[in-house]
Amino acid sequence: MSNILFRCDKLTKKFGAVTAIDSVSFELEDGEIRALIGPNGAGKTTLFNLLTGRLDPTAGDVYFREESITNLSPESIVEKGVARSFQITNIFNEFEVVENVQVSLVARDGQGWDVLHNMSGLKRYHDEAMEILERVGLDEKYNHPAKSLSHGEKRALELAIVLARDPEVLLLDEPTAGMSQVEIDELLELITSLANEFTILIVEHNMDVVMTVAETVMVLHNGQFLAEGTPETIQRDETVRDAYLGGEV
Numbered sequence: 001m002s003n004i005l006f007r008c009d010k011l012t013k014k015f016g017a018v019t020a021i022d023s024v025s026f027e028l029e030d031g032e033i034r035a036l037i038g039p040n041g042a043g044k045t046t047l048f049n050l051l052t053g054r055l056d057p058t059a060g061d062v063y064f065r066e067e068s069i070t071n072l073s074p075e076s077i078v079e080k081g082v083a084r085s086f087q088i089t090n091i092f093n094e095f096e097v098v099e100n101v102q103v104s105l106v107a108r109d110g111q112g113w114d115v116l117h118n119m120s121g122l123k124r125y126h127d128e129a130m131e132i133l134e135r136v137g138l139d140e141k142y143n144h145p146a147k148s149l150s151h152g153e154k155r156a157l158e159l160a161i162v163l164a165r166d167p168e169v170l171l172l173d174e175p176t177a178g179m180s181q182v183e184i185d186e187l188l189e190l191i192t193s194l195a196n197e198f199t200i201l202i203v204e205h206n207m208d209v210v211m212t213v214a215e216t217v218m219v220l221h222n223g224q225f226l227a228e229g230t231p232e233t234i235q236r237d238e239t240v241r242d243a244y245l246g247g248e249v
């Protein structure tokens with residue numbers, strides 16, 4: 001069996017006159033930890049949206065395990081094993097921490113979710129949800145309302161929600177945005193612990209984070225594929241430096 005997890009073939013997305021993704025082709029192999037970087041407006045979020053079905057491409061195709069997922073719905077793509085973090089926008093703030101994970105487990109099992117009728121149905125997912133919370137270091141706060149968590153803890157809860165969907169690949173969209181250095185260090189430890197088990201594609205602006213977690217780095221610029229290589233190679237790459245204002249990479 002091929003060990004290629006994602007394959008994009010001349011993927012293109014236009015928004016009117018703007019070509020946000022311009023004929024991008026790449027492959028992501030099983031078990032890789034790859035960072036996707038690029039200056040503001042390079043097309044990183046658009047590419048994530050194309051990989052996860054939130055946007056349909058103008059042209060080109062996306063394959064997951066060599067099966068076309070072009071134009072599939074986001075939920076169908078999650079069911080295939082592609083999970084994406086959304087910068088804590090998919091947390092139910094009024095729910096307890098553990099309930100957030102339970103809801104995700106209900107969705108994994110393809111059961112309808114209706115807050116009014118299914119609250120008691122969540123209980124049978126309690127133990128499994130607690131195991132996931134332990135992995136992300138939130139088990140002691142299981143019965144706290146999600147809204148009481150710190151920003152870093154919310155990002156960890158979001159990862160727990162994603163893990164509950166039993167994914168093969170994690171797409172992490174700027175996971176360290178807005179975090180303190182202490183929170184970043186904790187999250188890095190968590191991501192590193194997940195790296196043995198999952199393929200990870202991470203959009204990240206913080207180059208220290210990229211250097212710490214990524215095995216390979218892929219650079220987008222003006223919607224085009226600019227470079228790919230080890231973090232060290234990318235840091236030395238003149239075209240990459242030029243693409244960033246002030247050569248900050």
Ligand SMILES: Nc1ncnc2c1ncn2[C@@H]1O[C@H](COP(=O)(O)OP(=O)(O)OP(=O)(O)O)[C@@H](O)[C@H]1O
Binds near residue numbers: 038
């Ligand atoms: N829904 C949209 N409608 C019109 N233009 C869009 C839309 N989404 C993105 N764009 C444009 O596509 C280009 C790529 O945007 P995108 O958000 O993917 O970049 P990015 O690399 O994620 O940027 P950032 O690092 O600032 O988040 C930009 O020029 C942006 O203005």
